[in-house]
Amino acid sequence: MENVRYILNTTTKKAKRICEFAVKEGAFNKSYGVKCENYDCGVIIKSFKNTPTIIDIKCSHCLNNEEEYGIKNSTNTSLIEFYELAT
Numbered sequence: 001m002e003n004v005r006y007i008l009n010t011t012t013k014k015a016k017r018i019c020e021f022a023v024k025e026g027a028f029n030k031s032y033g034v035k036c037e038n039y040d041c042g043v044i045i046k047s048f049k050n051t052p053t054i055i056d057i058k059c060s061h062c063l064n065n066e067e068e069y070g071i072k073n074s075t076n077t078s079l080i081e082f083y084e085l086a087t
C-alpha cells in the first residue's frame, strides 16, 4: 500500500482506488496482515487472504530479541490491509 503510494506519488485514497482496480483486474491480490507495532520491528507476523478473526499473535521476532535488546510491548499488533502482485 505505502509502496504503491510512493511509486505513484499520489494520495492514499487514490492509491487505494488504483489497488482495488488492480485487484478486480487480477493484477494484485488483497491480503490482510497482522503487523507488529514495535517501531523497530514492524514485520508482518502473519498474513491472511480473508479478514482474520484472531489477531492476538505474539511477534516471534520481538520475543527472540527481547532479552538481548530489551524490547517491550512485543505483543502489540495491528491488523493491516496490503496488496501484493498476483503471481
Ligand SMILES: [Zn+2]
Residues within 6 Å of the ligand: 036, 037, 038, 041, 042, 043, 059, 060, 061, 062, 063, 074
Ligand atoms: Zn516485532
